[in-house]
Amino acid sequence: MEQNPVSWFSAAHERVGGAREEMARLLGVDSSHLAFVFNVSAGASVVYQRFMSRGPVHTLVTDHGYGAVSMGARRLSQRTGGTFNVVSVPLNATSAEVVDILTEKMQNTPRGLLVIDQITSATARRFPANEICKKARELGFATLVDGAHSLGVLENPISLDADYWVGNLHKFACAPRGAALLYSRDADQELFPLIDSWGAELEFPRRFDHTGTMDTTAWLTAPFAWSLIDKMVGWDNVREWSSHLADEGEKILDAPLRQWMDNPFPDVGQKVGPLRLVRLPLGLGQTREQSDALRIPLIEATGIALSFTSFHGQGFLRFSTHIYNSLSDFDYLASEGIPLLYQWASQNSTESNI
Secondary structure (H helix, E strand, C coil): CCCCCCHHHHHHHHHHHHHHHHHHHHCCCCCEEEEECCCCHHHHHHHHHHHHCCCCCCCCEEECEEEEHHHHHHHHHHHHHEEEEECCCCCCCCCCCHHHHHHHHHCCCCCCCCEECCCCCCCCCEHHHHHHHHHHHHHCCCCEEECCEEEEEECCCCCCCCCEEEEECCCCCCCCCEEEEEEECCCCCCCCCCCCCCCCCCCHHHHCCCCCCCHHHHHHHHHHHHHHEEEEHHHHHHHHHHHHHHHHHHHHHHHHHCCCCCCCCCCCCCCCCCEEEEECCCCCCCHHHHHHHHHHHHHHCCCCCCCCEECEEEEEEEEEECCCHHHHHHHHHHHHHHHHHHHHHHHHHHHCCC
16 A cells, blocks of 8 residues: 555555455355444444434433444434433343333434444443344334444344444444444445545445545455354354353452452343443542543553443443453453552552541
């Protein structure tokens, strides 16, 4: 690309189209329903843009939703004169309870757009996306499923019952950063890239293959990354190992955590194999801003990279496992990371009492 950008970009859309068709083949879906985007938030914005001229647009999200995606839904409603509602779903709600809660809310809300997670970022739990989308269609709602964590984690990652689904390839699927997919159940011809290029007048999804001089090498290498892991390990083996390692990791963390709390691992209703949630000590990470502020100090102090989240005033540590992880990672987290977190919690408690 850098050696000869003129030649590269003149044929870039053909390469992107080929990579898109290959990803569709690997995932078992129709390539005419699939487009590349740079991340889930970008894909969600494409969907919101599609509804922007349909005012008023009423949107529903849950309190488990990813912040940027929920913000986009709220902006869509504000700009079109619609209503924005956040549905509260208990952390430990079963799949059936989640469907019932959302169904009841849709029955008492003007028809619009329902935005749900397939696997939640803040709470590391799964939602029954296909069942919810079927019920939403019966009630006249369009659906957008945030599948940011689904590719590589779920055997069938694309929610085919959703009107729109978006998922990241640069998480568990190990593509370079800036690679994600947007799937449209009906190959919606009102979906357009956020930035127009020379393919703007082509049909969906070919218009998304044209990105001007944007660097799309992450898209081009995504099929290779997926195929390499499948060839070397096998995705079924990846999922089995990651889930097993997460189970064993919880056992290693249990003893040091129980020095400070009785129940460190909350019931999340529908657990996800490689993603797990761990309660933080009282007073630590109680808001999104407070939980975000823990990540870099922990990396700098220990070299451990973890996610920190909050839900209804409770801070959480969220870890994820992959084939490059081992039990020794959890031994190190138990001996170095967990004590440091409790040291910080103790300091916060002391300072608040001064």
